Amino acid sequence: MELGNDMDWAVHVRAYPGAPRGGDAGIVIPAGDDGALAVLIDAAGHGLAAYVVAQKARETVYAHPDAEPDELLQRLDERLRGTTGAAVSIGRLRGRELSFAGVGNVQASVSLRPLLVRVGIVGVRMRQPKIVRVALEEKAWFIMHTDGVSSPDALPGGSAKTVAAALVEKFGSMSDDAAVLALRWRRSAI
Numbered sequence: 001m002e003l004g005n006d007m008d009w010a011v012h013v014r015a016y017p018g019a020p021r022g023g024d025a026g027i028v029i030p031a032g033d034d035g036a037l038a039v040l041i042d043a044a045g046h047g048l049a050a051y052v053v054a055q056k057a058r059e060t061v062y063a064h065p066d067a068e069p070d071e072l073l074q075r076l077d078e079r080l081r082g083t084t085g086a087a088v089s090i091g092r093l094r095g096r097e098l099s100f101a102g103v104g105n106v107q108a109s110v111s112l113r114p115l116l117v118r119v120g121i122v123g124v125r126m127r128q129p130k131i132v133r134v135a136l137e138e139k140a141w142f143i144m145h146t147d148g149v150s151s152p153d154a155l156p157g158g159s160a161k162t163v164a165a166a167l168v169e170k171f172g173s174m175s176d177d178a179a180v181l182a183l184r185w186r187r188s189a190i
């Protein structure tokens, strides 16, 4: 399977209006030509305090770019102990296979079909994360969004950058940080 650089992805974050920084953070780390790690973080609260927690989470993700979603959640749970914690959802893409796990209220979907996230707060109270495996077909969108964005009932056309920005604009709350991560394969494997 040759997917090359045909992954299209973007993260769009809008901090709580008036706050220069917030607790929502999205990360995509490409893995070779046919995969990626995608993480969306919503640290509890907003503003600078939440930003500091999100930065700790971000460092942990970059320190373990090859980790599976459940293992990475465990590492984040350890790293965020003593903080107010975060909701975190993680997708590991290998070719067409997407492995997903999430704890807390960062929702995820493939083609608008929700993926299961577990109740909890990473760093505060977390049960063993559960991996869900689904296929990510050509042009199908893997979308994650924080709870400052309500679940979309339809997806706009266009690139990942356009889609992520449009979802924050249309479904984002003005009383919380709002973030969307959008990722898809642009075309079929050769």
Ligand SMILES: [Mn+2]
Pocket: 042, 146, 147, 148, 176, 177
């Ligand atoms: Mn939030």
